[in-house]
Amino acid sequence: MVSLIGYxxxxxxxxxxxxxxxxxxxxxxxxxxxxxxxxxxxxxxxxGNMMAGVLGNNLxxxxxxxxxxxxxxxxxxxxxxxxxxxLAFHLxxxxxxxxxxxxxxxxxxEKMTDSSPEETTSALASAASGEEQxxxxxxxxxxxxxxxxxFNNYGYNEKNLAYVSYKNHFHGSLxxxxxxxxxxxxxxxxxxxYIAYPLKVLDSSPISDGASAVILSSDNFLxxxxxxxxxxxxxxxxxxxxxxxxxxxxxxxxxxxxxxxxAFAVSKLKRSDIDVAEVHDCFSIAEILAMEDLGxxxxxxxxxxxxxxxxxxxxxxxxxxxxxGGLKAAGHPVGATGIKQIGExxxxxxxxxxxxxxxxxxxxxxxxxxxxxxxxxxxxxxx
Amino acid sequence: xxxxxxxxxxxxxxxxxxxxxxxxxxxxxxxxxxxEFKKFVPFPVVIVKLDNGNKAVGQLVDYEEADLKxxxxxxxxxxxxxxxxxxxxxAYGIKFKPLYPSYAGLQPKGLSKQLRGSYTxxxxxxxxxx
Numbered sequence: 177m178v179s180l181i182g183y184x185x186x187x188x189x190x191x192x193x194x195x196x197x198x199x200x201x202x203x204x205x206x207x208x209x210x211x212x213x214x215x216x217x218x219x220x221x222x223x224g225n226m227m228a229g230v231l232g233n234n235l236x237x238x239x240x241x242x243x244x245x246x247x248x249x250x251x252x253x254x255x256x257x258x259x260x261x262x263l264a265f266h267l268x269x270x271x272x273x274x275x276x277x278x279x280x281x282x283x284x285x286e287k288m289t290d291s292s293p294e295e296t297t298s299a300l301a302s303a304a305s306g307e308e309q310x311x312x313x314x315x316x317x318x319x320x321x322x323x324x325x326x327f328n329n330y331g332y333n334e335k336n337l338a339y340v341s342y343k344n345h346f347h348g349s350l351x352x353x354x355x356x357x358x359x360x361x362x363x364x365x366x367x368x369x370y371i372a373y374p375l376k377v378l379d380s381s382p383i384s385d386g387a388s389a390v391i392l393s394s395d396n397f398l399x400x401x402x403x404x405x406x407x408x409x410x411x412x413x414x415x416x417x418x419x420x421x422x423x424x425x426x427x428x429x430x431x432x433x434x435x436x437x438x439a440f441a442v443s444k445l446k447r448s449d450i451d452v453a454e455v456h457d458c459f460s461i462a463e464i465l466a467m468e469d470l471g472x473x474x475x476x477x478x479x480x481x482x483x484x485x486x487x488x489x490x491x492x493x494x495x496x497x498x499x500x501g502g503l504k505a506a507g508h509p510v511g512a513t514g515i516k517q518i519g520e521x522x523x524x525x526x527x528x529x530x531x532x533x534x535x536x537x538x539x540x541x542x543x544x545x546x547x548x549x550x551x552x553x554x555x556x557x558x559x
Numbered sequence: 560x561x562x563x564x565x566x567x568x569x570x571x572x573x574x575x576x577x578x579x580x581x582x583x584x585x586x587x588x589x590x591x592x593x594x595e596f597k598k599f600v601p602f603p604v605v606i607v608k609l610d611n612g613n614k615a616v617g618q619l620v621d622y623e624e625a626d627l628k629x630x631x632x633x634x635x636x637x638x639x640x641x642x643x644x645x646x647x648x649x650a651y652g653i654k655f656k657p658l659y660p661s662y663a664g665l666q667p668k669g670l671s672k673q674l675r676g677s678y679t680x681x682x683x684x685x686x687x688x689x
Contacts, residue, residue: 298593310640310652311604311617312589312596320587321606328585362668373588421606421614424587 177378178269180401180557181393182211183519188507189355196228196287202317203283203512207275211402218391219277221251225266225511230299231291241283247454249553257303258458260284261514262552262553263364268392277394282322287388288510293309294385295558300384300510303547305419307412313551316372316380316459318420318548323374323461326427334374338365340460341378343488344498348505350532355384355507371519380459384507388515390522393440409538409539412438418550429545431552432469439541439554440471449470450525450556451537454517457502458546466499466543470554489532499532501523514553521557561643566650571687576635576653581609583631583655584621591657595641603627609637621656 184206186199194202200223208215219242228234238251252271254264261284268282288296299310304318308447310388327333342362348354360378368378392408399405414434417423426431440446447470453472457463464478472495487497500506502519503513521540523529529537545551561590565612589596603619619627620638639657641650 293591294594294597297591299593301593307616310650312592312602313587313604313616314589314591315595316591317587317589317604320605322584324629325585361669369590370588371591373590375587421616426606478654517615540618 178272178394178408179399180206180390180408180518180522180550181399182213182391183389183522184210185388185516185519186386187514188384188509190289191287194385196232196234196285196371197240197244199287199385200283200285201239203357203387203389204245204281207281207283207391211391212551213279213391215245217279218247218249218281220249220268220271220282220530221245222264222271222282223251223253224260224262224282224514225253225286226255226257226303227286227299227510228262229286230302231295231489232287236550238550240382248282255480256551257546258456258508258510259514259544259546259551259553260270261516262542262555263413263514263551264553265390265514265518266413266553268454269408269411272392272394273385279393279398281390281391283389284512285299285510287385288383288509289385293383293527303550308419314372315548316375319459319461320372320375321420322427322465322548325464326461326479327374327425329441330476330479334366334376336479336482337379337460337464337481338362340457340463341365341369341504343485344457344502344504346502347489348501350499351501351506354501354505356501356505368541375459377463379424380502381458381508381532384509386507386509386512386516388512390515390519404528406522406525406557407559408555409558410439410443411553412442413551413553415551416549418531418547420548422550427465428475429465429469431547431549432466432543432545435552435554437471437554443556445539445556448494449539450541452499452521452534452540453533453543454500454502455493455497455543457498457504458508458545460504462545463498463502469541470541482523496534499529499534512545516545517542517544518555518557525557525559561647561650563648566648569652573637573651573653576615577616577637579609579611579635580658581607581615581633583629583633584608586627588627593613598658605633607655616651617652618652618654619656621660623661625661626657634658
């Protein structure tokens with residue numbers, strides 16, 4: 177059984193003082209301190225990152241991390257667009273299970289604010305197909321088309337989307353590491369300008385810098401020594417076409433459904449067992465679809481269910497979603513998000529979530545998506 | 560630099576789609592674009608289900624507000640897609656235009672069956688080239 181025995185995240189935001197590898201250093205040192213481990217106890221490092229090559233002309237990060245840590249252990253860089261963090265976690269966990277090693281560090285990081293918004297938008301678009309890029313599509317554009325299809329099939333509109341941003345910004349105000357700490361009103365969200373009709377600025381996760389790291393171990397002695405640890409009950413990956421047009425259904429992420437089915441089957445759990453979840457709300461529509469595709473809500477009901485705000489912290493319901501603030505309010509440094517999501521669940525399950533602690537949270541789920549749904553990683557944690 | 564080799568490779572795909580007709584199954588209007596498309600905003604992009612069952616994606620051109628909806632019948636046309644520096648190749652590709660443009664004021668159900676047929680044939684012949 178692989179367990180999570182440490183977590184650290186940098187603040188997410190516009191971190192002008194910190195370069196990509198400053199962030200990576202901070203996260204690695206922070207998580208070692210959190211787990212009370214020395215770097216010589218780490219057997220391998222997995223690094224989730226999407227755009228260091230495109231934006232910073234920085235590749236061969238394995239050697240860079242070896243230089244920072246002053247180690248000679250294996251280091252692996254993993255990329256799957258916005259699912260880079262989750263996929264790095266998956267590979268780290270599997271590496272532990274199949275090798276004679278005991279402890280692995282997984283770090284996800286992204287530096288996005290050194291570049292202009294246009295450069296960053298172009299870099300992000302590399303997660304879309306060549307044809308989609310040639311048509312001038314951006315990521316908001318792709319998710320906007322998903323939203324239009326969903327509205328058309330189920331009769332919803334932009335107002336249904338605003339509840340997601342409203343909820344997640346409330347959560348962001350409770351998370352000292354979040355990019356955005358201010359609460360938003362429904363009016364502010366609905367009046368924000370369009371980026372790609374019908375998605376508006378306040379439907380979209382921001383451009384942020386940040387790094388998050390976790391330590392995984394299969395060493396029972398180490399695990400028992402830690403007061404705070406959770407088991408990885410399931411961690412499954414599924415893929416789908418990179419092109420939105422080639423999907424079986426435009427308003428559904430098949431990869432989410434497949435990865436979720438596998439994760440629940442492996443862990444022998446039911447959807448109702450999940451107390452807290454971090455789902456991939458790169459755009460507000462993505463959270464609504466995630467709740468349906470993960471199996472928490474029935475297909476087509478999402479637009480209505482979100483208006484009940486049952487998944488908001490403070491509600492009496494049995495499932496609270498995105499206490500970190502989601503991607504929307506906590507920020508979305510692409511490579512770091514997947515790790516931050518898992519880390520937030522770790523905090524909830526080990527009673528470390530302070531003012532946003534969901535009482536009695538015992539089992540949690542993290543859902544990380546790459547691109548418009550081409551890669552999905554679903555993780556279930558618990559004890 | 561826009562790679563002339565890439566443009567040449569992609570030309571085969573253009574001839575496969577040119578003149579094909581289909582229906583818009585979803586759309587958006589881009590207000591904030593990436594670097595190369597900045598000067599064209601706002602512009603609509605559509606996903607089209609072609610009559611032959613395949614799907615295609617591209618910008619919508621020569622349209623009116625009323626055409627920007629799911630269900631609009633479109634035809635694939637040849638248009639300039641990218642322009643680079645002075646010495647770059649100009650890239651051409653597929654975009655879509657409404658088969659029954661609402662600006663022409665001619666909707667199929669307003670015409671007699673005979674006129675509808677000849678209108679469609681003439682329009683798609685012309686549209687297929689431009």
